[in-house]
Amino acid sequence: MQLELEGKQFGPREVLGRISLSVAKGERLAILGPSGIGKSTLLRILAGLDPKFRGRLDAGDRLALVFQEPVLLPWRDALANITLPTGCDRLTALDWLGQVGLAGHENKFPRQLSLGQQRRLALARAFAAGPDILLADEPFASLDPETRERMLALTDALLTRTGAGLVLVTHDPDEAAALKARTLRLQGNPAVLQND
Template structure:
């Protein structure tokens, strides 16, 4: 179980987050919605442990993987090495199988800069899942993609979630993405931001 209790997060005198509390069960996917600049990415950095300066407490599992808006890859290493160097126990055979699963095995010897944005994001997603995380954090991984590439990425994400079963926290602007991947959605609003809605996605759509 992931427990988030952020009583206050500020940058200097500017309070960004206030009294944000929610849990995420094992294997559950929760979407966090809200307008740009509301503090969604700040909240994810707190949950991931990247930023530890806040008032409150967050309880998370040890194995956490995060996929950022922009693919954070090793540009001086080839595609295959972006898996094997980050996950030394993965092995060459398993890494190649992971690349084949996401459709970029033919690009294994290329460098990230030689890939399209969609391919880079596939690699970032594969690298996150390769560590079999207990918690996967997705920070708008489909933004700026054309509709077909975004659809392909959503299908890939769905498949990998089913295969590995992590708890997932997804930040998105898209209601459709939230409905597609998550069973619950949290909505942030206000200055400072707080949770103004916590709904079961199926119930919100009128599904029994």
């Protein structure tokens, strides 16, 4: 994945400046910065969800996205929350549920799962898509410290097992360290990436 961003604006406000960024399969990158600096905007551009920017994105890699909120289908059970969006078969979905510690929960609906379980289901869905690169938008926010540590360890293990790359946006350098990711900092007005 390669981004050559000339700029991104919302109305008259220039949010992101010139950014050159490349991430390969297996590489782990964390983009740090305070709330409101444009981290999520940058991730949406990388994911191809926001085409209204000046520049060029070459995203030939297979991507999966984990949002700040689990973004699950409330009217579908855990199994369908993996099979429908990814197109994977039932056995693959069951395997991923097992890998994230949700074996036996395949018939539960999101409302029947704790926030930590919902986050694990979102992670299983992302990995079931077979991504070259996982894009993660503060996926550990609002978790209690113990659940957060378990989720970080699980994500690290799954990245290692699958060989997927990672682009994580976060305000917390401890998350980057736990995931063994090199760090860049988004700062300025308009925001640009700088070595941390």
